[in-house]
Amino acid sequence: MRxxxxxxxxxxxxxxxxxxxxxxxxxxxxxxxxxTYARGADRVDCRVRYTRGGAGRxxxxxxxxxxxxxxxxxxxxxxxxxHRYTGFVGSGGQRGRVALVQRxxxxxxxxxxxxxTARLSLTRS
Numbered sequence: 001m002r003x004x005x006x007x008x009x010x011x012x013x014x015x016x017x018x019x020x021x022x023x024x025x026x027x028x029x030x031x032x033x034x035x036t037y038a039r040g041a042d043r044v045d046c047r048v049r050y051t052r053g054g055a056g057r058x059x060x061x062x063x064x065x066x067x068x069x070x071x072x073x074x075x076x077x078x079x080x081x082x083h084r085y086t087g088f089v090g091s092g093g094q095r096g097r098v099a100l101v102q103r104x105x106x107x108x109x110x111x112x113x114x115x116x117t118a119r120l121s122l123t124r125s
Contacts, residue, residue: 033120
Protein backbone atom coordinates (compact mmCIF):
# COMPACT_ATOMS: atom_id res chain seq x y z
CA MET A 1 0.00 0.00 0.00
CA ARG A 2 1.43 3.35 -1.03
CA UNK A 3 1.48 6.14 1.52
CA UNK A 4 0.04 9.41 0.31
CA UNK A 5 0.53 12.51 2.41
CA UNK A 6 -2.70 12.78 4.35
CA UNK A 7 -3.07 16.52 3.92
CA UNK A 8 -2.92 16.14 0.15
CA UNK A 9 -5.92 13.86 0.12
CA UNK A 10 -7.73 16.55 2.00
CA UNK A 11 -7.19 18.96 -0.70
CA UNK A 12 -10.70 18.21 -1.62
CA UNK A 13 -11.70 19.38 1.77
CA UNK A 14 -11.77 23.09 1.03
CA UNK A 15 -13.99 24.93 -1.42
CA UNK A 16 -16.55 27.52 -2.45
CA UNK A 17 -19.49 27.61 -4.85
CA UNK A 18 -22.16 29.91 -6.15
CA UNK A 19 -25.85 29.39 -6.83
CA UNK A 20 -28.57 31.99 -7.05
CA UNK A 21 -27.94 32.61 -3.34
CA UNK A 22 -24.95 34.67 -2.17
CA UNK A 23 -21.63 32.90 -2.68
CA UNK A 24 -20.64 30.94 0.40
CA UNK A 25 -18.56 27.91 1.20
CA UNK A 26 -20.91 26.83 3.95
CA UNK A 27 -22.37 23.36 3.43
CA UNK A 28 -21.45 20.01 1.91
CA UNK A 29 -19.35 19.47 -1.22
CA UNK A 30 -18.03 16.45 -3.07
CA UNK A 31 -15.73 15.76 -5.97
CA UNK A 32 -12.69 14.06 -7.42
CA UNK A 33 -9.16 14.89 -8.40
CA UNK A 34 -5.58 13.74 -8.70
CA UNK A 35 -2.90 13.55 -6.02
CA THR A 36 0.66 13.69 -7.36
CA TYR A 37 3.75 12.89 -5.32
CA ALA A 38 7.34 11.75 -5.88
CA ARG A 39 6.42 8.16 -6.81
CA GLY A 40 3.38 8.79 -8.99
CA ALA A 41 -0.24 9.84 -8.86
CA ASP A 42 -3.58 8.57 -7.53
CA ARG A 43 -7.20 9.45 -8.11
CA VAL A 44 -8.93 10.81 -4.99
CA ASP A 45 -12.65 11.08 -4.09
CA CYS A 46 -13.61 13.53 -1.33
CA ARG A 47 -16.57 14.71 0.71
CA VAL A 48 -16.01 18.11 2.32
CA ARG A 49 -17.99 20.15 4.83
CA TYR A 50 -17.49 23.89 5.44
CA THR A 51 -18.81 25.54 8.58
CA ARG A 52 -18.81 29.31 9.11
CA GLY A 53 -16.12 30.25 11.61
CA GLY A 54 -16.43 34.04 11.49
CA ALA A 55 -16.41 36.84 8.94
CA GLY A 56 -14.95 35.37 5.75
CA ARG A 57 -13.55 32.35 7.63
CA UNK A 58 -14.66 28.71 7.26
CA UNK A 59 -13.69 25.58 9.17
CA UNK A 60 -13.13 22.55 6.95
CA UNK A 61 -13.56 18.82 7.53
CA UNK A 62 -13.08 16.28 4.77
CA UNK A 63 -13.17 12.55 4.18
CA UNK A 64 -11.16 11.40 1.18
CA UNK A 65 -10.33 8.01 -0.35
CA UNK A 66 -7.75 6.70 -2.78
CA UNK A 67 -6.85 3.13 -3.78
CA UNK A 68 -4.32 3.10 -0.96
CA UNK A 69 -6.49 4.35 1.89
CA UNK A 70 -8.92 6.73 3.56
CA UNK A 71 -7.97 10.13 4.95
CA UNK A 72 -9.79 12.50 7.30
CA UNK A 73 -8.50 16.06 7.31
CA UNK A 74 -9.43 19.35 8.92
CA UNK A 75 -8.39 22.98 8.77
CA UNK A 76 -9.60 26.47 7.95
CA UNK A 77 -9.73 28.86 5.02
CA UNK A 78 -10.31 32.61 4.76
CA UNK A 79 -11.64 34.75 1.94
CA UNK A 80 -9.03 36.79 0.09
CA UNK A 81 -11.61 38.37 -2.26
CA UNK A 82 -12.76 37.64 -5.79
CA HIS A 83 -14.24 34.21 -4.89
CA ARG A 84 -10.82 33.04 -3.69
CA TYR A 85 -9.88 31.45 -0.37
CA THR A 86 -6.60 30.34 1.19
CA GLY A 87 -5.70 28.40 4.31
CA PHE A 88 -4.25 25.20 5.70
CA VAL A 89 -5.46 21.63 6.20
CA GLY A 90 -3.84 18.69 7.87
CA SER A 91 -3.94 15.44 9.78
CA GLY A 92 -1.47 13.37 11.73
CA GLY A 93 1.23 16.02 11.84
CA GLN A 94 1.14 16.72 8.11
CA ARG A 95 0.02 20.08 6.82
CA GLY A 96 -0.68 21.59 3.42
CA ARG A 97 -1.48 25.01 2.05
CA VAL A 98 -4.87 25.26 0.34
CA ALA A 99 -5.98 27.60 -2.45
CA LEU A 100 -9.64 27.64 -3.56
CA VAL A 101 -11.24 29.36 -6.51
CA GLN A 102 -14.99 29.48 -7.09
CA ARG A 103 -16.07 29.19 -10.72
CA UNK A 104 -19.85 29.29 -10.94
CA UNK A 105 -21.19 26.21 -9.14
CA UNK A 106 -17.77 24.54 -8.97
CA UNK A 107 -14.86 24.86 -6.63
CA UNK A 108 -11.30 24.29 -7.87
CA UNK A 109 -9.03 23.24 -5.01
CA UNK A 110 -5.24 22.95 -4.89
CA UNK A 111 -3.33 21.69 -1.87
CA UNK A 112 0.46 21.82 -1.81
CA UNK A 113 3.15 20.65 0.56
CA UNK A 114 6.76 19.57 0.36
CA UNK A 115 5.53 16.01 -0.35
CA UNK A 116 3.19 16.66 -3.27
CA THR A 117 0.16 18.36 -4.75
CA ALA A 118 -3.54 17.61 -5.00
CA ARG A 119 -5.91 19.19 -7.51
CA LEU A 120 -9.66 18.68 -7.11
CA SER A 121 -12.91 19.87 -8.55
CA LEU A 122 -15.87 20.00 -6.11
CA THR A 123 -19.57 20.67 -6.47
CA ARG A 124 -22.28 21.14 -3.84
CA SER A 125 -23.82 17.91 -2.68
